[in-house]
Amino acid sequence: MTSAWKRITLVQLSPSQWRGASWLYHLVGSLKDWHSASWLLQWAEPLGAALVCVVLALSPFVSTSLIGILLAACAGYWLLLTLSEQDWACITPIHLLVLLYWGIATVAVAFSPVKAAAFEGWIKLTLYLVMFALMARVLRSSRLTSLIVSVYLLVALVVSVYGVRQQLSGVEQLATWNDPLSDLAGTTRVYSYLGNPNLLASYLLPAIALSAAALFVWQGWLQKTLAMTMLLVNTACLYYTQSRGGWIGVMVLSLVFLLLLYYWYKDSLPPFWQKWLLPIVLGTLAAFLLIAMMFVDPLRIRVMSIFAGREDSSNNFRMNVWGSVIKMIKAYPIIGIGPGNEAFNKVYPLFMHPKYSALSAYSIFLETTVETGVIGFTCFLWLLVVTINQGVRQIKDLRQQANLQGFWLIAAVATMAGMLAHGCVDTVWYRPQISTLWWLMLALIASRYQGVFSPNKKADQAYSTAQ
Template sequence: MILNLSIPLWLKAYWQHSQIFAFLDRLAQWQQHSSWVGIGLLGSLLVGLLGLLPYLSNNQSGLMTISIAIIWVLIWLGDTLTGQALKSPLHLPLICYWGIATLATLLSPVRRDALEGWIKLSLYLLMFASMSRVLSTSTSNFLNGRLNWRSLLVGSYLVTSLLVGVYGLRQWFFGAEELATWTDPTSDLAGTTRVYSFLGNPNLLAGYLLPAIPLGAIAMIVWRSWSAKCVGALVAIFSLLCVRETYSRGGLYGLYAEILALVILLIYWWSGSQRLPKWAIPGFIVGTVGVLVANILLVPSQRTRFFSSFLGRADSSANFRLNVWASVLEMIKARPILGIGNGNRAFNKIYPFFQRPGYSALGTYSVPLEITVETGIVGLVLYLWFVVTAVRHGWQQLNYARQQQQAEGLWIIGAFSVIAGMISHGLVDTVWFRPQVQILWWLAIALIASFNTLTFNSSDNLSNTPSDLEIDLTDNQANEPD
C-alpha cells in the first residue's frame, strides 16, 4: 500500500497561500533550474560517503549525512513541484515508526538526551530516502549516461571493503595488537588474533563486511567486464575469510544466514530460466548446509567459538550478555509502550537504575531489545511491519524480474541476503547502530525500494543504456566483550 493521504481542501488552500509555501515553491523552482543541485551531486556525495565510511569518525560521517539530507530535501521539493516524487509501499510504515520515535522522544524522561538519538534516526531515514532516490534513477549524468547509479554506489562500497578485508587478512597473517578484552582469557581461544582492520573492533568489522559477501557475489554475476567480475569475486572471498577471522559469534551467525539465503535465492532465480533436475534444489541446499556445518565441526577454532554460545553462564561473554538482557527486560517493563526515547545517551542515563552490579553496558547487545527499549512495544511492532513490507515488496519485484529475465533483479537477491545476515548478527549485538553498519543496512533496503515494475518497464525501453556498469576497477559499543 502506497501512502496517499487526502488533505482537507480548506487546509490545502490555507497552506498554498502561506508564506512558507511561497518560500518552498521558490526554492523548488530554483532547484529545478539549477545545474548543480541535482541527482549528480547527491549521488556523488553518496558514492564518496560509502567509499570513505571505514575511515571516517562518527562526527565526520554525521556531517556528510547532513549534507546529503539537505541536498535530498531540495531535490524532493523539485520532484514534488513536478509530481515526480518517488512513492514506495515502504514509506507508510517507516513514517509511522518515525512518528512513534518522535512521540517517544517528546515523552522521554531524559528528553534532551533522547533528542540527539532522534536527530540521528531522522538523518538515517533521510539517508535511506536519498539512496532510494538515486538508485531509482536509471542512469547517471556522467559519461553520456553510461554509468549506472546502482553499480556506482554498490561498487564504491565493494572497492573500499576490499581494502578493509585485505588489511584485516594482513593482521591475521602477521598478528595484531588486542585493543580490548575481546576473548575470554580462560577459553581455548585465549591469545587468538581477532582482526579488526581499520575499524578498531572485530564485531564492528564483521558487521561492516557482512554485506560485502552477497553483494560481491551478485556483482560478479551482473557486472559485464571480466575485471569487474574479478573485483566482485575477490571482495566476496576476502570478506568471507576476514569475517571468520574476527571470531565474532554474531558475525558468524550472520555469515551462515546470508550464505544460506544467497544460495537458496540464486537457485530459485535460475530455476525459472533453466530446467534443473528435481534433485538440484534440495541438493544444493543440503550441500551448502553441509559445507557450513563442516566448517564449524572440522575447524577447531571455529568449533570452539560457535559452541561457546551454548555454554550459557559458563562463558564470560554470554554471561555478561545474559545479565545485561535481564536488566534491559526490567527497563522494558518499566516503560513498555513507548520506551525511553532514542539513542545511546538516553540509554546510558536510564540503564544504571536497572543495572546489575558489575555489568555496566553502553547498549542492549540486541537490536530487537534496543528498538523496544527506545520506542517501546509499539515501535518494535511498527519496525517489524516495515521490514515485512520491505521483504514483501522485494519479493514481488524479484518475481517480476525473474519472469522478465531482467538481470538487475539479482541485486534484490543480494539485498535479501544482506538483510538476513544483518538481522541474524543483530540478535546478539548492536554494532548495527554504528554508522559504518547502519548506513549499509539502509543501502540494502534502498536497493529493494528503488525497484518497481515501472522501473523495469522503463529499463526495457532504454535501447542504448547498458543494464549495468561495465567497470575495470570499478557511538555505541566501542569495546564490547564478545
C-alpha cells in the same frame, strides 16, 4: 487470507492516496521555479549519488563526527531537491512506514525520562532516515546503482585486505574480546579500520552479498574475477573476526541468497535439477561445515561456545544485560525511553546488574523495544515485513524481464536477513558505518518499487540487460 496479507504488506496502497490527504505534500515544489532555472540541479541524481559515494567511501576511515557532518550535507541536499521538485513518484509504502517509525520515535522523545539525551539520538535517527530517502531516490537509476555498489565494494575490499593482513602479521587486541578462560584467549581477532571485530563483521555482511551478486551482474572475465576476489577476501576477513554473531549472520545470509538464487533460475533448469539442486547444495555446505568443525579447532571452539550458555563469559554478560533491558521495557512498555544510545546510557544504570555495565542492549530487537516501546517495535516489524515482501515481489518482476538488476535485490534481501540475525545478539547499528549500509539495503528495495524504478527506464533496462 490473501486479501488480508495484501493489506498488511500495503501491496494495494497507492502513495497518491496519501499525497492527496497530506499537508506535507503541499510543501513539495515550492521552489520549483528556482529548480527549473538552475543548471546545477539538472544533474540532481548524479550529485546525490556522489554524496552517497563520499559517505560510503570515507565511513570506515574517519570519525563518526565527520560522518555526521556528511549525513547532514546529504539531508540538506535531499531537502533542497524535495522543495524544488514536484515529482514525488519515488514515495513508496516503505517510505510511509519509515515516516511512521520516525513519528513514533518523535513521540518517544516527548515522553522520554531523559529528553535531552533522547533528542540527540532522534537527530541521528533523522539523519539516517533522510539518507535512506536520498538513496532510494538516486538508486532508481541502474547506472547510479552500479556506481554506488561498486564504490562500496572497492572500499570494503580495502578494509578486508587490511583485516587479512592483521591476521597474517598479528595485531594488538584493543580489548578482551575472547573469554579469558577459553582455549582461544590469546588468539587474534581482526578489526581492520573499524576498531572492533563485531563491528567489522557486520560491515562485511553486505559486502559478501553484493560481491556474490556482482558475479552475476558484472560481465566480462576481468569484472567477474574481481567480484570473486572480493567475495573470497571479504569472507576470509569475516571469518578472522571470530565474531560468532557475524558467523550466524553470514550463514543466514548465504541461506537466503541461495534460496532466492534457486528461485531465479529454477524454471530454466532440467526437471532433475529443479528437484534436487537445492538439497544437494545445502547438503554439501552442511557437510563442509561439519568437516571444518571437526578439523579446525578455533572454529569448533567458537561455535561450541555459542551453546555453552552462562559458562562462556560473553554469553553470560549478554544474558545479564538482556535481563536488565527486559526490566527497562517493563518500566517503559508503551513508547519507550527515546531513541539513541545516549538515552540508553542514562537509564540503563538504574536497572543493570552490578558489574554488568553496557552501552547497548546487545540485541537490536530489544533495543528497538526499549527505545520506542511496543508501538515502535510493532512498526519496526511491520516495516521489515513490507520491505522483504516488496523485495521478493520485485525480484519476481525483474526475473520475468531478465533484468540483471534483480541480483542486487537478492543481495539486499539476503543482507537484511543476515544483519537481523547478527542483530539478535549484538547492537552495532548505532555506528554510522553500519546504519548507512542497513538503510542502503532498504533503499535498494524501495527504489525498485513499481512505477518509480529508473527515471530513464528504457535506457536503464537496456543497460541492465546488456551487462
